[in-house]
Amino acid sequence: MGTPLGDFIRAKRDTIQPDSFGLPGRGRRRSPGLRRSDLATRAGISVEYLTRIEQGRDRNPSPGVLNAFADALDLDAAERIHLRYLAKITSGGCPGRARPVPPNRHVRPAVVETLRLLEPGVAFVTNRLGDVLAHTSGFELLMRDTGLMEGHPPNLTRFVFTDPRARTIFPDWDQVADERAFELWLGPSAETSEWFRAELAPVAGVEFTRRLNRHLPPPLVPLRVHHPVVEELRWHREKLELPKTDAQELVVLLPADDTTARSMDRLRRQSDRVLRAVG
Template sequence: MSTPLGDFVRAKRDSIQPESFGLPDRGRRRSPGLRRSDLAARAAISVEYLTRIEQGRDRNPSSAVLIALADALSLDATERQHLRYLAKITGGECAGRPRPSPPSRHVRPTVLETLRLLEPGVAFVTNRLGDVLAHTGGFELVVRGTGLLDSDEPNLTRYVFTDPRARTAFPDWDQVADEQAFDLWLGPSVEASEWFTAELAPVAGQEFTRRLNRHLPPPSVPLRLDHATAGELRWHRERLELPSTDAQQLVVLLAADEATTRAVERLRHRSHGLLRAIS
């Protein structure tokens, strides 16, 4: 049985071209990327041990082995953090845990007050599952017509993978889908992620599960949003992590170019933004 840690190591190995590490091209092979024997040699571990990790038969590699694998795969800082997280949850998979349940949707009054102070800016409170827990009127203004806020409990991840309108709203749909799937590995807890994945996978299909099992952190790029009347809007995203007890983020969208700034100003002149907290 595979594990998140094994899936990640295998996916990363498959994504690496041998020549990028100065290794010779050994001709055609059944699977792409770096050979298992080459990675084992770079990490100074046996091929048999690497096989056990990738196949999920070894769930508790030491810190030294994790560091060796990270070095051998030339992981960046984000990927190294993700590797450690996957090792942690993989090692605890055998322990008995209560039945997963959805996380709290409560947003503290002081966070709601912070949103109020950000008006007429574009900001919202979310968690790593993609729940849109509260937002400014500015956020509602720029996503109006996309369908994202149509649900009583809007969720960006569910919207991206199950609502056809998302592919029009996000010109870079593949990038957004990669981001939302990867975020599920980061919380708000292992149990909450398991609950959400079990709920979403049957309706989201292979587009979701394929990305979920890839484990490769997506690049950080501006978000493009296609507005029905304002046209294409481009945003930089500033994410502020709230205390761990909240397991939430305050995300502020900042115009990435002058065209977006002008388009949003025109939208504001036509509407009045009001804070709306979603319980």
């Protein structure tokens, strides 16, 4: 007897022509679409395990396996959400299971005072999930026209993987994406990171899921930001870990060259003129 999850995977597999994935055709077959062996290879699982899922003999695939299926079947965002819904009802839904507690988002007054002392520099407080919890006016000035600050709260990881503007704002998008995925692996806790990954994976897609569980840190390089007004800026990043109970870090962006420093000065002057005109 099948399950909603198994039926969906089998039906989706049957609609995909092998040549659309660069696989050779195999002549006339009784069943259309991808073979089980094709899908199993793309997903990195055994044919026997795939058979158990499609036939309803395994009802609890892990989030990692669901991500692998979504990538292997080239699902779009709506299909990824539907896949997770089918997995939930197939496994029984776990209605009494509590949602993991989100990380601490309270920024201590002493940390807020530290940010005040860093004005008019560019600095912010974040956690491993990428929430922007507090920031200087310099950071607001740098990022307010990029789209990042439109989130509630702003979240750098979500912005990088789900907002098309991020690929323009960050010319080295792959580097930034690798950094954000690696931060998730580091914490703040396994339960909280898993909760966030499960929330983000359906809408972020393969560019996010293929980066999960990479244990080697990406190289530390200057951050390039293509600003809508002053064009390219380059920053060195200093990260200061706050006490473990905070599960947060203070990030300071320092101009990596004179051009960036002059551009930020110009941006501040333009902002001051606008504020005086409004006043």
